[in-house]
Amino acid sequence: MLNFFKVRINHGSQAIKDIKKATVNDMHRGFPVVDEAFCLEKCEDCINCCPTGAISKSPLSLDIGKCVFCGECERLCKNKAIQFTNYHKISTTDRQNLIINKKLSYDDFNNNSIKIRKDIIKIFKRSLKIRQVSCGGCNACEMELNACSNVNFDMGRFGIDIVASPRHSDCILITGPITENMADALEDTYQCSPNPKIVILAGSCAISGGMFAKSNAINREFLAKYKIDLYIPGCPVHPLTVINGILGLLGR
Amino acid sequence: MSFLVTKNNKTFKLKDIPSLDINTFRDQIIKECKNNKRIVSFFCEKLEKFVILYAILASDEESKLYISSTLFKNEKSYPSITQEIQSFHLFEREFYEETGILPENHPFLKPVRYSKDRFDQNQKIEDYPFFKIEGKSIHEVGVGPVHAGIIEPGHFRFNCHGENIDHLEIQLGYQHRNIEKLFIQNQSSFYNLMILAESIAGDSTIANGLAFTHSIEALTNTNISRKSQSIRGIALELERSAMHIGDLSAICGDVAFLFGNSVFGAIRTLVINTLLKICGNRFGKGLLRVGGVNYDIDTNLNQEIKKTLNKVSKDVAGIADIMFSSPSVCERLEKTGIVDFDTAKKIGLVGMAGRASGINYDVRYNHPFGIYNYYPLYVLKLEGGDVFARSYIRYMEIMHSINFILEQLDSFPDYDLMTKEVGSIAKDSMVVSMVEGFRGEIVHSVITDNKGNICRYKIKDPSFNNWFGLAMAVRDNEISDFPLCNKSFNLSYCGFDL
Numbered sequence: 001m002l003n004f005f006k007v008r009i010n011h012g013s014q015a016i017k018d019i020k021k022a023t024v025n026d027m028h029r030g031f032p033v034v035d036e037a038f039c040l041e042k043c044e045d046c047i048n049c050c051p052t053g054a055i056s057k058s059p060l061s062l063d064i065g066k067c068v069f070c071g072e073c074e075r076l077c078k079n080k081a082i083q084f085t086n087y088h089k090i091s092t093t094d095r096q097n098l099i100i101n102k103k104l105s106y107d108d109f110n111n112n113s114i115k116i117r118k119d120i121i122k123i124f125k126r127s128l129k130i131r132q133v134s135c136g137g138c139n140a141c142e143m144e145l146n147a148c149s150n151v152n153f154d155m156g157r158f159g160i161d162i163v164a165s166p167r168h169s170d171c172i173l174i175t176g177p178i179t180e181n182m183a184d185a186l187e188d189t190y191q192c193s194p195n196p197k198i199v200i201l202a203g204s205c206a207i208s209g210g211m212f213a214k215s216n217a218i219n220r221e222f223l224a225k226y227k228i229d230l231y232i233p234g235c236p237v238h239p240l241t242v243i244n245g246i247l248g249l250l251g252r
Numbered sequence: 253m254s255f256l257v258t259k260n261n262k263t264f265k266l267k268d269i270p271s272l273d274i275n276t277f278r279d280q281i282i283k284e285c286k287n288n289k290r291i292v293s294f295f296c297e298k299l300e301k302f303v304i305l306y307a308i309l310a311s312d313e314e315s316k317l318y319i320s321s322t323l324f325k326n327e328k329s330y331p332s333i334t335q336e337i338q339s340f341h342l343f344e345r346e347f348y349e350e351t352g353i354l355p356e357n358h359p360f361l362k363p364v365r366y367s368k369d370r371f372d373q374n375q376k377i378e379d380y381p382f383f384k385i386e387g388k389s390i391h392e393v394g395v396g397p398v399h400a401g402i403i404e405p406g407h408f409r410f411n412c413h414g415e416n417i418d419h420l421e422i423q424l425g426y427q428h429r430n431i432e433k434l435f436i437q438n439q440s441s442f443y444n445l446m447i448l449a450e451s452i453a454g455d456s457t458i459a460n461g462l463a464f465t466h467s468i469e470a471l472t473n474t475n476i477s478r479k480s481q482s483i484r485g486i487a488l489e490l491e492r493s494a495m496h497i498g499d500l501s502a503i504c505g506d507v508a509f510l511f512g513n514s515v516f517g518a519i520r521t522l523v524i525n526t527l528l529k530i531c532g533n534r535f536g537k538g539l540l541r542v543g544g545v546n547y548d549i550d551t552n553l554n555q556e557i558k559k560t561l562n563k564v565s566k567d568v569a570g571i572a573d574i575m576f577s578s579p580s581v582c583e584r585l586e587k588t589g590i591v592d593f594d595t596a597k598k599i600g601l602v603g604m605a606g607r608a609s610g611i612n613y614d615v616r617y618n619h620p621f622g623i624y625n626y627y628p629l630y631v632l633k634l635e636g637g638d639v640f641a642r643s644y645i646r647y648m649e650i651m652h653s654i655n656f657i658l659e660q661l662d663s664f665p666d667y668d669l670m671t672k673e674v675g676s677i678a679k680d681s682m683v684v685s686m687v688e689g690f691r692g693e694i695v696h697s698v699i700t701d702n703k704g705n706i707c708r709y710k711i712k713d714p715s716f717n718n719w720f721g722l723a724m725a726v727r728d729n730e731i732s733d734f735p736l737c738n739k740s741f742n743l744s745y746c747g748f749d750l
Contacts, residue, residue, distance in 0.1 A: 029532045134404045150517040
């Protein structure tokens, strides 16, 4: 019994107190700062090295919906035209916002990234029940989403929960590139969820196909059919990106 | 000679692999398997006019691999090996699904993953031929592919008698991304393949990444520095302990021991954040590269990791002591989901689940790679084969891993190079690379063509061996114990589905 108290006291309170102000370790690769002015003429090292083809020229831009945050472009660039920062609030409601170029500082991005919608706030502001559907991918995003509900990040305190059945859900959260074998099950889950509902894509695989974009075994028709309400980039998504993104969408 | 004898991470020429006729091939495999050899990988290469089937067996005591092959031209069937050696059953099913060459008298010839390149495109994942069971007080329970929690998709079909599970059938394939083919398509640079290897299974990022780098380094004849090897070893053990701690947390959750769930959960965060401090990603993505590693561990970080791990070690010991001495926890864990030694041996369990059933096998010890050549580990094993054994062995391995990392950090070489230049790939060659991930033996087999391009990349995840172990474990258990059994194995869906 004494041992129990010892461990309990040592455990203390683990929850991050202010989730909005929390920062991640400096090593974390989050929002990239892209500045074409530093580019050497005719240098295309970053474009050639990128495993997902996320970087394009004129103007130099990095699509963090495709990026797997491996950091190779940053390592290769001698002039530091691309630099990853540890800013983790990179969720957005508009796919176009994810294409980062020179004109965009982190503050600009942050101010415009989430367009608050009255219809969502009216219904879901105080509570959002999420049904997550794993459609391929590598399971890293799933583990990070699980971590959102652990004692450190504790998403439940905001009324945001993962529920067991689509029947109980307000939101379908998709991870993975959507494999052919999973496409029907995803459609069924979507149909089972009561209206009104929102759709969230988490991770590079879900947003753009990521490393699997060129695979012949994926089927992304679902995304053309339905409106996507929130994009959470990352490979895998960081729990703080997820929670802050969803809180932003809910107008909190 | 019926077999080419080689070792882990050693390149050899394709022409040195004996090509036997199918009957001799089969007889020799059966003979060797009865003579204490074990199946490691069994896969085909489809060429225009024929199919080459490779078999890789391991002799764990000698640390050797035995490789043989056979050629199918027009033959449409052969007598299955599974009839004699049960551990081949999934390998032969996979071979059948890919080529349509029938293993005759296979007792369980069902689809494996509905792969994109299957021979019968008419087979659909929704028409899987489940076993049916009929009778009074018999019922079936179907679960999935979308599960209750945040886990990967798969379908479980329970045939139950009252609360008792008579049979569990596991149907997978929902995560199939055809990743082996992407390895052929994306080979314009090693770096692309590196990132792809890290995406095979996110929970085994480092282990799969290592199997990939080892195979390419063997094919290009690159020796990497002692320092890189040390960092790789540290990362692999961090991954292992993080995953094991996470699993213990989930097992505590499944038996409603919420205190353990919270405390282990918090400790896991510490460990994966240590990986974040090293390489900027909580799962170690971006750390490895062919020829070395991308990130160094400097003196400050070295001290910081040591401090964290000492705390982790103390905290894990504290909560594990409470967990494993709590009667309400042990009551659920003990004698639940037993896989005895004979069954485990027969179906070919590997890794931590195998060691919990008494199988004395660990790639790090039996087929050492990288840093484990210089710092050997001993094999930890238990006899019980129940959920308790699979939980307790995790605790033992966490402590073992942390001690290993601390030892590495103490003797960390500051002077060495991080990366080395890589040459070109050997032509017409093959390499088999085995790594002990947290689940067990990960095998990557790479074949190159006469231009030095990769023409076949075969991945075998330990889950491929162990899923059937889960089906055996839940037999004659209560259906309510299934989540616990499932968590105690914690198998990969994406590693299996590829």
